[in-house]
Amino acid sequence: MNGVAMHIANGIVNAQVSAVAAAVAAAALAICVWRGRADLDDRLAPMAGLVAAFIFAVQMLNFQVLPGVSGHLLGGTLAVVLVGPWVGALCVSTVLIIQCLLFADGGLTALGLNITNMAVIGTAAGYLLVAGLLRLLPKTPRGVAVTTFIASIVSVVVASQAFVLEYALGGTTQLSLATIAGSMAGAHILIGIGEGLIAAVTVATVARVRPDLVYALRRFRNARPAVTPATKTVGVQA
Amino acid sequence: MGAGHAHPLHLDHDSRIHRLPAEVKIVATLLFTIVVVITPREKFVAFAGYLLLLVGVLVLAKVPPLWLAKRATIELPFVLLAVALPFAGHGERTEWLGMSLSIDGLHGAWNIFAKGTLGVLASLLLAATTTTRDLILGLDRLRCPQVFTQIATFMLRYLDILFDDARRMRVARLSRGYDPRFLWQVKAFAVGVGALFIRSYERGERVYLAMVARGYGGRLPRPDGPGATTADWARSAALPVAAGIIALAAVIL
Numbered sequence: 001m002n003g004v005a006m007h008i009a010n011g012i013v014n015a016q017v018s019a020v021a022a023a024v025a026a027a028a029l030a031i032c033v034w035r036g037r038a039d040l041d042d043r044l045a046p047m048a049g050l051v052a053a054f055i056f057a058v059q060m061l062n063f064q065v066l067p068g069v070s071g072h073l074l075g076g077t078l079a080v081v082l083v084g085p086w087v088g089a090l091c092v093s094t095v096l097i098i099q100c101l102l103f104a105d106g107g108l109t110a111l112g113l114n115i116t117n118m119a120v121i122g123t124a125a126g127y128l129l130v131a132g133l134l135r136l137l138p139k140t141p142r143g144v145a146v147t148t149f150i151a152s153i154v155s156v157v158v159a160s161q162a163f164v165l166e167y168a169l170g171g172t173t174q175l176s177l178a179t180i181a182g183s184m185a186g187a188h189i190l191i192g193i194g195e196g197l198i199a200a201v202t203v204a205t206v207a208r209v210r211p212d213l214v215y216a217l218r219r220f221r222n223a224r225p226a227v228t229p230a231t232k233t234v235g236v237q238a
Numbered sequence: 239m240g241a242g243h244a245h246p247l248h249l250d251h252d253s254r255i256h257r258l259p260a261e262v263k264i265v266a267t268l269l270f271t272i273v274v275v276i277t278p279r280e281k282f283v284a285f286a287g288y289l290l291l292l293v294g295v296l297v298l299a300k301v302p303p304l305w306l307a308k309r310a311t312i313e314l315p316f317v318l319l320a321v322a323l324p325f326a327g328h329g330e331r332t333e334w335l336g337m338s339l340s341i342d343g344l345h346g347a348w349n350i351f352a353k354g355t356l357g358v359l360a361s362l363l364l365a366a367t368t369t370t371r372d373l374i375l376g377l378d379r380l381r382c383p384q385v386f387t388q389i390a391t392f393m394l395r396y397l398d399i400l401f402d403d404a405r406r407m408r409v410a411r412l413s414r415g416y417d418p419r420f421l422w423q424v425k426a427f428a429v430g431v432g433a434l435f436i437r438s439y440e441r442g443e444r445v446y447l448a449m450v451a452r453g454y455g456g457r458l459p460r461p462d463g464p465g466a467t468t469a470d471w472a473r474s475a476a477l478p479v480a481a482g483i484i485a486l487a488a489v490i491l
Binding site for chain 1: 264268271272275276353354358361364365373383386388389391394395396397400401428429431432433435436438439442443445446447450
């Protein structure tokens, strides 16, 4: 369990940007708590825990990007497909909080940055793509798997570029931004492909065996009139 | 993950720090880390002071220094980044042992190293003295939204299920002569990941429904006792307050 895993540590990004990110993360999570509470029924509660545990496990796989900067799987898209965007973002942030408090992974003052990148931006990017792609692709296990694969890659790259943006705004040293942006993007495309494969295989299996557990599919099975992604309402209650 | 409610960074024995309620330790660690991070990086003395404070906590918590040092290696990737900075940084440069080093990079390296190390040590001390269950109870007492504590409770329990099931499936594959050598054999692993997910979910669901049947309503029963007392808060405030005084002294002097 003691892999060398690390999110943004204390002191990498300055206090002002960290504070802004903490405020952004807190606001976004407050919305997620508010919207997610209605989602968290008897079926979703154990699923949310399992998704969080699964993300926790896959985040232990780390890949070296630059000396000192490593990337890892994020799991945001998997969470979106299985438990929906609100609970999904909460799952990822729970993982980050527990990693920070119990495993000293990621700085306590950088928690806002880590949550903003991975739980909010990464999950939001994944969600928008999943919602969009599922309109085009068939709502079959295969369609969901392809959707998950594509959305995973994009969401991982977007989350990694969010770090570059934060570093540009409040990095404590001047490194060439182009180098960071390039190597982060390059490495995270590869990581995204790896994550996409794991997430797609998982989602495809779940969609085949227990389609009732896939939040993204449940929404469309629902007899309710179609809802736009921006104002999506709660899925079917168990 | 071992059995029960331990986690790998927990040091199971009794001390003053272990006995403090989790919520006061979380708040103290958070405040201490904030003070460390906002300290200007040139105030070298202040960082030495912070380290002394943590050594004090370490002694009180009876954590063996070597045990802590071994677990602090989690920080190594960032130390590597710090080592690279003086070479890669921009701005004014200085000569040292025939190497051209960026002054900004040197400062940056020190900044990451000092703040990162102090933060990791503080978090490790919190983890070493707090069990998983206490931590979630502490977050609950700090009015952390119930959705979070609920997901966290299940996550930590399902981690055990997940690892146990993964081990069982691996043993099952191996005992059927599974010996992957080529890339296309990765299919067994891929199918295994999906199966692992379903199996763990169905196990977890049974446990969850059993809990619901026994009256679980989103929150585990709290143990008796009122939680943190004023004395607990006062005792744990010593760490951030001392750090704050050091920071102020360093900035003013």
